[in-house]
Amino acid sequence: MNDQGDAHRGDWGPFGRPLFNDPESRALSRVGVVDIGSNSVRLVVFDGAARSPAYFYNEKIMCALGEGLSETGRLSPKGRERALKALKRFATLAEGMNITPLTAVATAAVREAEDGPEFREEVLRETGIEMHVITGEEEARLSAQGVLLGWPGSYGMVCDIGGSSMELADIAEGKVGRRLTSALGPLKLKEVKGGEKGLDAYIKSTIEQIHEQMDGETGMRLFLVGGSWRAIARCDMTRRDYPLTVLHEYRMTTEAVAETRKYIEQEDPSDLRGRAGISSDRMALVPLAIRVLDQLVQVFQPKDITISSYGIREGMLYEQMPPALRDRDPLIEACRFAEAKDARMPGFGPILFDFVRPLFPHADWQRKRIIKAACLLHDVSWRAHPDYRPQVCFDNATRANLGGLKHSERVFLGLALMHRYSNKREGVRYEQMFTLVSDEDQREAEVLGRAMRLGAMMWLGAETVPGNLAWNAVDRTLTLDLDPRAKSLFGEVAEQRFKSLVAALDATGEVRIRD
Template identity: 25%
Template sequence: MSTRKAAVIDMGTNTFHLLLVELNESGFKTIYKEKIPVKLGKGGINQNQLAEDAQKRAFHTLKHFKNLIDGEHIDQVFAFATSAVRNAENGLAFVQKVKEDIGISIQVISGEEEAQMIYEGICLSGSLNGQIELMMDIGGGSVEFIIGTSQEVFWKQSFEIGGQRLLELFHYHDPILPEEIAKLEDYLQIKLAPLLEAIEKYKPTGLVGASGTFDTLTDIYFESMLQCKLTGQHVFELPVDEFEKIHQMLLSKNKEERLLIPGMIPMRVDMIVVASSLIEFILRYVPVKSMTCSHYALKEGAISRVMKQKVTI
């Protein structure tokens, strides 16, 4: 069986992911993976700028990733950037400097392309079961929503309302104040009007959350049940009544207290309050008893494309 190696670098607004894989005819095997809280959008995202400190963190991380890629003798590298870079006025200059100084070519993907790749990642995880689902991925810069089945996408859209943006716009006090939550919900009601119309039209009966915040919420849930996630498991169920308990707990605690919650990781502790509030908002329109949480998302969608050779890398 012939094999080849490939690398995926997902340059998110909050987190950079590196995934090194070995590909063959039957699928892929992860050689190595790492995630680093670069916080590329911090300090400039709502001004459409990549702050100087954020760029320094990005360069440091990308040099580290390049060393790991070279160590595995991988020459097929698919690096892509999302909301923070595509909206930044200095995003193109940043991409050019990375190419010149580090030798990594970055593809800046559109919001629609990001949504499609997230869908492909969710499909790869086996999260979809035939019903019409609303799928969502909460990033630092943008949030992608997809309505569809395992066979097709009926509707998809990316909204520039990611966790870092919402954090800087609404989360001024810690614990967050009820009036800040109220303002956040009013904002979502306006910004997500196209999504609410699509929900009314296609009437999804399931909710699938991809990666990131949903990984952390399921970690907290499993810890509360004194259970461990199984190695190699990519799909998890989170009962909505258990999510509600976690959500209320997150609203009531400050950062230091949230860090002490079993299952919490430091890179999620700032944005998880507004991200959880966004999920709470969505559940009003897609009332389910349980959420499906897919560990696979954007980077696995990229791997799916590499396996199918839909893209040249």
């Protein structure tokens, strides 16, 4: 890999091979990535849609390689032992999955420790895994590229916190700009002298220096990458009794960070850890990480704060993506992949999208892509028991590994797919999540679901349009203009579904058969 992020000059970086030979490819060849951080060692195996890779396998071991590094200059002996055991396990798993060789990157602890080279040689000798040690700036760039994998075209600042360091990078127009690294990782902060006052002074002065290096930038969107940030987000969700516990795209405000710092400092750590679902090793770092985040948002004053589950590992995949692949919408690509793999009639989703689109004449591009995603996913849960299909559809949409979706959009998508199979949404166990979308959006999701339910009755083939819907919002009339070949498909059940859609629109309806 080079400074421009161009992996196509005869050098395929740590992977040692091209992952995306064909820019038109839809599927990713299964690949395993090991992230050897200062605090944890993780194996992720990616599979699925090329533009929106899914986690085929994901395992993390908290090793704390960087603990005590500032004092000894060496990796933690206990952490090193645990990391080696974890890597041996990962190498064995990779052989079973037929994904060797694994691609491994190491960050701050290994690059700073005097015994880092020795550890690399030991890992290679004992496991066959070649460890690529990256610089702090490279770490910042890869983390930023991971964010771009989930949010193409995003702008703002990416902040990735590890055990021994914290990296920042600017992103704009699909590119990574300025980037820097600092020693603000929680394991390093444990070793700061001077007690509470000394720690706060050190954090404040370091962040002010970072702010100056970033040209005093304020008011940007802040993307947070790293396990400690995600743990803080879980604490924030617990404090707020937030109904959707998906971390990716979770939003916080500067005020919320301050409130959550107070909350963490006041709560019993063991009790909070249990309620928030955080490991004891990770929870031990949260009180330090929240001090950093609180000071960071006070100085940079971001307009909003977003949690990203994508980071270095995803950034390595993005590194190799050709421009044509990077330009695709990760949400739509993931839904296309799901339709091709699981739908009974792959290819009908785009036809269904054209069928329902007249019902939403004022939808902006963001809403249109959610409508399209729903149409692509409308039939992927057909294997579920009929009594549970609405619930399965809602769960899949709201909890699936999908990029490019706000939480409110997840719930809208889930509601639409739920109404694909059910006319009611009251009294269900996930009703609390509906509060994340407005009443108007709940009604629009119901209209979309009922329209998809009708359109699904009109299968003439994956490439054949069954008819057209014409919606007059002024007169509140809905007309179904059917292709003659679809006349026999419009039986009693289809008629009832058309009436159900008309009722959801509070309209009158008419069915016409073309000559």
